[in-house]
Amino acid sequence: MIKVAVAGCAGRMGSATVRAVCAADDMELACGIDPHVGAEVDFPVFASVAEALDGAAFDVLVDFTQPKAVEGNLRAALPAGVDCVVGTTGLAREVLEELAALALTGTCLFYAPNFTTGAVLMMEFAKAAAPYFPEAEVIEFHHCNKKDAPSGTAVRTAQIVAEARGGRASEAPGKKTEIAGCEGARGALVDGVPVHSVRSMGYVASQEVVFGSFGQTLSIRHDSWDRASYMPGVLLGIRSVGGRSGLIVGLENFMAPSDAPCHNDGASTTVR
Ligand SMILES: NC(=O)C1=CN([C@@H]2O[C@H](COP(=O)(O)OP(=O)(O)OC[C@H]3O[C@@H](n4cnc5c(N)ncnc54)[C@H](OP(=O)(O)O)[C@@H]3O)[C@@H](O)[C@H]2O)C=CC1
Numbered sequence: 001m002i003k004v005a006v007a008g009c010a011g012r013m014g015s016a017t018v019r020a021v022c023a024a025d026d027m028e029l030a031c032g033i034d035p036h037v038g039a040e041v042d043f044p045v046f047a048s049v050a051e052a053l054d055g056a057a058f059d060v061l062v063d064f065t066q067p068k069a070v071e072g073n074l075r076a077a078l079p080a081g082v083d084c085v086v087g088t089t090g091l092a093r094e095v096l097e098e099l100a101a102l103a104l105t106g107t108c109l110f111y112a113p114n115f116t117t118g119a120v121l122m123m124e125f126a127k128a129a130a131p132y133f134p135e136a137e138v139i140e141f142h143h144c145n146k147k148d149a150p151s152g153t154a155v156r157t158a159q160i161v162a163e164a165r166g167g168r169a170s171e172a173p174g175k176k177t178e179i180a181g182c183e184g185a186r187g188a189l190v191d192g193v194p195v196h197s198v199r200s201m202g203y204v205a206s207q208e209v210v211f212g213s214f215g216q217t218l219s220i221r222h223d224s225w226d227r228a229s230y231m232p233g234v235l236l237g238i239r240s241v242g243g244r245s246g247l248i249v250g251l252e253n254f255m256a257p258s259d260a261p262c263h264n265d266g267a268s269t270t271v272r
């Protein structure tokens with residue numbers, strides 16, 4: 001049995017992870033970590049990772065907290081030899097590398113900006129298309145409670161597109177076309193790729209990558225309609241980190257076609 005602690009267990013993603021871990025027959029929920037959970041749950045909850053390390057035993061820490069909290073959580077867990085599966089977005093690559101260097105030998109820091117198979121494939125398809133189009137933009141759509149913009153998925157997509165273009169800047173009109181008082185209209189530039197962030201009620205998470213060339217556009221779009229979409233990837237991450245060490249970025253490192261969830265059996269977080 002893999003013993004799992006879930007940081008952010010009272011949040012949208014953390015509570016879905018708690019349900020998925022409890023439903024998995026090879027995992028045991030050791031505890032949750034969240035500063036504001038009271039007696040309403042039937043598992044041990046600690047206010048911080050440091051307290052959890054003192055009060056419970058676990059092999060893997062899953063973190064779905066906030067950009068401001070995740071770094072401190074990892075600084076406590078990695079030197080203690082706890083493998084970490086991180087979905088919290090907003091950490092720069094250099095910070096992830098610095099944190100991975102703190103890990104006890106044989107310990108893994110796995111960060112996935114997106115745990116859905118569809119979003120990983122969207123990024124792969126965008127990578128394949130990028131060299132063939134002079135222009136590329138990313139438009140992401142999220143629920144209005146999201147604390148970071150642009151999304152981690154959008155940042156990663158822009159980086160992948162830029163790398164695949166060999167650093168060649170987009171030929172689309174840039175910031176100099178923005179009219180006075182409307183700065184930002186052409187989006188934020190991530191590695192030279194414009195990224196536009198929409199925040200609205202009604203969305204979970206969607207993203208479109210738009211490529212332009214002479215007389216044609218190519219749009220690659222992914223939609224998460226339910227947070228159940230992330231759970232097969234989160235469980236795959238938990239199962240995969242045990243035999244690995246150091247920093248691993250992206251679910252594509254573990255994904256295989258046989259990991260696809262079976263037909264929906266009506267229990268949205270019951271996977272495999
Ligand atoms: N990689 C992926 O596939 C996905 C990543 N995400 C990312 O996951 C993160 C969480 O998203 P979401 O669940 O919507 O956010 P929520 O705000 O719903 O949940 C975050 C939870 O973490 C709690 N928290 C804050 N600080 C700490 C801490 N130091 N230790 C433990 N818990 C803490 C919060 O408490 P309080 O509210 O009291 O501060 C809250 O209960 C975001 O960064 C988001 O971008 C989301 C979806 C998919």
Ligand SMILES: O=C(O)C1=N[C@H](C(=O)O)C[C@H](O)C1
Nearest residue numbers: 089113114146151152153205
């Ligand atoms: O906050 C969210 O909801 C999501 N966050 C991740 C991101 O920033 O890319 C993954 C997904 O887009 C949902």
